[in-house]
Amino acid sequence: MTLIIKKSDFVKSATKPTHYPEDIFPEFFFAGKSNSGKSSMLNKICNRKKLAITSKTPGRTQLINYFIINNNISFVDIPGYGYASTPKNITASWEKMVLNYISNRKFIVSMFIAVDIRRGIEKLDISMINLCSDFSVSANIMLTKSDKVNNNEKTKMKNKTIKDLKNFNNIINIQTFSAKNGDGVKEALDSISEHLPS
Numbered sequence: 530m531t532l533i534i535k536k537s538d539f540v541k542s543a544t545k546p547t548h549y550p551e552d553i554f555p556e557f558f559f560a561g562k563s564n565s566g567k568s569s570m571l572n573k574i575c576n577r578k579k580l581a582i583t584s585k586t587p588g589r590t591q592l593i594n595y596f597i598i599n600n601n602i603s604f605v606d607i608p609g610y611g612y613a614s615t616p617k618n619i620t621a622s623w624e625k626m627v628l629n630y631i632s633n634r635k636f637i638v639s640m641f642i643a644v645d646i647r648r649g650i651e652k653l654d655i656s657m658i659n660l661c662s663d664f665s666v667s668a669n670i671m672l673t674k675s676d677k678v679n680n681n682e683k684t685k686m687k688n689k690t691i692k693d694l695k696n697f698n699n700i701i702n703i704q705t706f707s708a709k710n711g712d713g714v715k716e717a718l719d720s721i722s723e724h725l726p727s
């Protein structure tokens with residue numbers, strides 16, 4: 530069944546565990562490389578323009594941002610990884626923050642990992658998927674900005690991604706997505722529904 534999002538609210542931003550909101554709702558995590566389209570994807574799924582802040586400048590989302598959907602689901606937009614000009618010590622604290630976050634939350638049910646369709650899967654995406662695997666969290670690999678490529682390239686990149694991630698096929702689901710034309714929105718909403726308690 531397709532989830533219908535009637536209400537979406539920004540709750541708060543957090544950097545450390547004492548700032549994390551109460552752990553009571555099933556949680557969906559939005560991860561991916563900087564500038565891969567995480568925040569735009571979250572907005573499109575919620576059918577909102579400016580719920581999560583998007584930007585042309587990579588590294589815009591620096592905090593863990595919480596949203597409550599339909600008063601009973603959490604969406605979490607986290608800072609992107611792999612931004613080339615991020616100093617090493619910030620990258621290390623990012624990894625610590627995310628690992629710490631994931632290991633402390635009880636209700637992360639699924640992860641959306643944004644991967645720019647023109648780039649495909651890279652090393653840091655694999656690290657993120659490994660992390661999902663370690664914590665038994667399923668991952669929706671979203672090949673974002675699909676409006677930027679033609680149908681041939683779309684199919685080609687989807688097949689390449691399936692091949693690149695064949696070792697993870699029990700925990701992942703691969704989808705194309707566009708925040709511009711709505712490609713993949715229904716599939717994303719369906720996937721969220723599947724993970725909710727009935």
Ligand SMILES: Nc1nc2c(ncn2[C@@H]2O[C@H](COP(=O)(O)OP(=O)(O)OP(=O)(O)O)[C@@H](O)[C@H]2O)c(=O)[nH]1
Nearest residue numbers: 563564565566567568569583584588589590609708
């Ligand atoms: N054409 C097109 N552009 C997109 C799409 N999704 C995102 N963008 C653009 O890509 C840029 C980055 O988008 P964001 O959603 O801010 O990316 P992010 O992954 O949240 O970035 P950080 O928070 O900085 O890591 C912006 O200029 C968006 O307008 C899409 O589906 N199609």
Ligand SMILES: [Mg+2]
Nearest residue numbers: 567568582590
């Ligand atoms: Mg963002």
